[in-house]
Amino acid sequence: MATIERLKKRPDFLAAAAGRRFHTERMTAQGILRSEEAGGLRLGFTVTKRVGHATERNRIKRRLRAVVAEVAAGLPADLAGRTADIVLVARRPALHADFAALADDLRKAIPAVARAGKPESGGRPNPPSSRRGKRSPAPPASPNKGLGVPNGQ
Numbered sequence: 001m002a003t004i005e006r007l008k009k010r011p012d013f014l015a016a017a018a019g020r021r022f023h024t025e026r027m028t029a030q031g032i033l034r035s036e037e038a039g040g041l042r043l044g045f046t047v048t049k050r051v052g053h054a055t056e057r058n059r060i061k062r063r064l065r066a067v068v069a070e071v072a073a074g075l076p077a078d079l080a081g082r083t084a085d086i087v088l089v090a091r092r093p094a095l096h097a098d099f100a101a102l103a104d105d106l107r108k109a110i111p112a113v114a115r116a117g118k119p120e121s122g123g124r125p126n127p128p129s130s131r132r133g134k135r136s137p138a139p140p141a142s143p144n145k146g147l148g149v150p151n152g153q
Contacts, residue, residue, distance in 0.1 A: 003040060003072070004040065004041045004042070004043050004068055004072045005039075005040065005041070005042045005043075006042065006043060006044065007042050007043060007044030007085055007086075007087065008044070012042070012044065012085055013044055013046070013087055015032055015085060016030045016031055016032050016044065016085045016086060016087040017030050017087065018032065019031050019032030019033075019085075019113065020032070020112065020113040020115075021113065022108065022109040022112040022113050024105040024108070024109070025091070025093050026090070026091055026093045026094040026097050026101065026102060026105055027064075027088050027089060027090050027091060027094055027102075027105055027106075027109070028088075028089040028091070029086055029087070029088055029089075029106075029109035029110070029112065029113050030086070030087045030089065030113065031084050031085060031086040031087070031110075031113030031114050032084065032085055032113075033082070033083065033084050033114065034083040034084060034085060035083075036083050039083040040082070040083060041075075041082065041083075041084055041086065041110070041114065042084070042085045042086070043068055043085075043086050043087070043088065044085070044086070044087045044088070045061050045064050045065070045087070045088050045090065046087055046088070046089045046090070047060050047061055047089075047090045048089075051090060051091065051092050051095070052092065052095065056095055059095060060090045060094050060095050061090070063094065063095075063099070063102065064088055064090060064094070064102070066099075067099065067102045067103050067106050068106065070103055071103055071106045071107055071110070074107075075110065082114050084113070084114040086109075086110065086113055086114060088106075088109070
């Protein structure tokens, strides 16, 4: 049985976000290989406020933890011995999805994001940036705009 530890620190979540991604209807998995010799798989969970109220978000996290416990028992030995950080970003359909469907999504996601071949930096030259504050400034408005007067008169 493979042991899967938890991700709890923000830098680990950000590092995983820069790696490979695997999307399903119910979740997105983001992962990155670590260079450490000891360790194994480490998983973190993210459920945004956009998904629902706190009780719904907590229910989704409990369901994901239960799915991880079930799937960890059946992981192949080559995946269980791999050192990777994986973050599961849940979507709203994960709240009411069939447990078997969630388990199937996770069984597909772990090998997809934890496979070798991508450098630890995630292969991106720059870290992902947020959209907040990244818009180009609007051109200055003309004082005569909308009055039928040409600009500059």
